[in-house]
Amino acid sequence: MTDAPARTTLTGDELVDLLAGPLAGRPDVGSVMIVDGVPTGRRDELARAGARLATLPWLVLARHGWDGAAAGALGLVDAIVDDPDDLAAIDETVDRAPIASVALALHLRSRWPSIADGLVSESTLYSALQAGPEFARWRAETPRRTDRVPGGPAVRIERTGDELHIELTRPEVRNALSAQLRDELLEALAVAEADEALHVTLTGQGPSFCSGGDLDEFGTFADPASAHLLRVERSIGAVLARLADRLTVRMQGACAGSGIELPAFAGTVIADPGTTFRLPELALGLVPGAGGTVSLPARIGRHATAHLALTGTPIDAPTALRTGLIDEVAEVPAPPA
Structure with a gap:
């Protein structure tokens, strides 16, 4: 990942469809997805989409219309960005450190059985990035x-x-x-x-x-x-x-x-x-x-x-x-x- 990550803007429903589709049609590793609007799918559809996202190395940002979104929808995004200045700051961060940015998103999607498990996972990732x-x-x-x-x-x-x-x-x-x-x-x-x-x-x-x-x-x-x-x-x-x-x-x-x-x-x-x-x-x-x-x-x-x-x-x-x-x-x- 040496080039600036690709950016894709799509709706919440389009994100769910993308996650349900074939691997061959998905964006590249490190892509940034900007999602406008909360997906309208059923709870089980959102759960399946979230499970697929868990190991996909993308950064998914919610931009508009996410106030009061249900937990299932929120499971499909890594951060909520309402301020254009914040989005510009994130763009700058991701351009400079795309590997670390996407790795952080992947790590935060995880759920650890205990604090100790989370600390071990964090340290493992930190050391991997030290070698990057x-x-x-x-x-x-x-x-x-x-x-x-x-x-x-x-x-x-x-x-x-x-x-x-x-x-x-x-x-x-x-x-x-x-x-x-x-x-x-x-x-x-x-x-x-x-x-x-x-x-x-x-x-x-x-x-x-x-x-x-x-x-x-x-x-x-x-x-x-x-x-x-x-x-x-x-x-x-x-x-x-x-x-x-x-x-x-x-x-x-x-x-x-x-x-x-x-x-x-x-x-x-x-x-x-x-x-x-x-x-x-x-x-x-x-x-x-x-x-x-x-x-x-x-x-x-x-x-x-x-x-x-x-x-x-x-x-x-x-x-x-x-x-x-x-x-x-x-x-x-x-x-x-």
Whole structure:
């Protein structure tokens, strides 16, 4: 897939007919289908069409007339795009990273028996894309910094009675998630797992709770297959999900990638009014890899998750509250660096 993906505009009923037809007549791998209008077929017809779509490598976007659509119809689309600017942003994303865009759509159509199954599936896809041409191009275009200065501890932990406060302490890089921060955060969370009486509050020093993964470390592991095994074994998302009922995350600033994927596992997410949220991974030729394809659909559904990732556009705190991505908007003073 080196050329821009083909785009086809059709009605909902035409999409159902296309899915029911012979394989030879279907669009190419990576095609973008723009669907105007909800299909009018019976529930069993829509179910059969959805089952066929599950493994077809297309990106299907609903554009007009989908308000109040039934679940069977919604199963035939990957995202709902009402705003022309959002459609233009998705076009730009898909042109740059067609493989990652369609792979994300396929992945989000899946239903996993458990959070753990979803995390393993996400990591498998992430590693496959790390070995692909889109990530290789991004890495070649994005030199690593050579002026990195080793810092001190990346996480601070404080216990007061039954309250455990965990703070990310890399404000100089907006608490970017490095291997060091990951390992120290897992050690801190192990304290909470060992004592079920503890309630955990997770915060971040400086202007942003977490700006996402440390880009200088992307692609530094020996090989994608080994990286997959480590990613699964050292999954912060899996631990946060186990602690969800007694975990509160307080966020501020520009939060991207893992900076929203991980908080979305928490039982309570509080964001400062000025907080923004963004999923930028497709521009790197990747999908969200810190658990976001599991945590965000659980909060906002797969269509809104795909929309956020495909546009790459930030949303503000009121929008995040309205969709369910966060639970409360309240002043969150940035802890001093």
